[in-house]
Amino acid sequence: MYIIDDGLKLDAVLDMPAAMAGEKCPLVIVIHGFTGYKEEDHIVAVSRALNEIGYATLRVDMYGHGHSDGEFRKHTLYKWLTNALTVIDYARSLDFVTDLYLCGHSQGGLTVMLAGGLKHDVIKGLIPLSPACMIPELARKGELLGLQFDPDRIPDTLDAWDGRKLDGNYARVAQTIHVEEAIARYDGPVLIVHGDADDAVPVQYGIEAAKAYKHCDLVLIPGDDHCYTHHLDQAVEAVRSWMAKQ
Secondary structure (H helix, E strand, O other): OOOEEOOOEEEEEEEEOOHHHHHOEEEEEEEEOOOOOOOOHHHHHHHHHHHHHHEEEEEOOOOOOOOOOOOOHHHHHHHHOOOOOOOOHHHHHHOOOEEEEEEOHHHHHHHHHHHHHOOOEEEEEEEEOOOOOOHHHHHHHHHHHOOOOOOOOOOEEEOOOOOOOOEEEEHHHHOOOOHHHHHHOOOOOEEEEEOOOOOOOOOHHHHHHHOOOOOOEEEEEOOOOOOOOOOOOHHHHHHHHHOOOO
């Protein structure tokens, strides 16, 4: 299925709880990370676990990723944020949905933190997984994707770690974003899950974000990396256990 955001098609998959039998239920929007897509192992595993405990899930490929419209090179956090707002509004229009939650990994985790601040009145809970909340701060310092640049003279092109090119506007947009403002606007429950051996987003960023939220649980996965390669079962169980209590 596709969700249309100002003429752009966002590829999406809606998974329903097996035992729903036509009843209403809560829904979790699940967003992948930078260079990711909706069929990654950790995205699918979290979605399935949520389905098992009675939550519908809506997995979405964001602008320039997976099978959605847009060029990877031209994606920015603004474009992802407007995508997220459109998906939230779509989810709210579904007649079976009761409560709405946001879950995102890495840059998707940052996106749900920002969207949660904007839609704080309609989002019941947030689940940032290994959230890349340092992107705006690093962009203001002139550090992104392992590159260093003059933050006042951003190059036209940045190189992603997998060889793909990224427009300099990505950094320009990131510099304007202040994650702490979105955190301050959100009063609902939050779960942050982070591997303590994450070399893409150091665990300290997850720890500091958890301290900044008013009502946040933090689960650290010992010895695990950015995508929970070693202990995905522990990350999934952390989400499952937390959501079972909501």
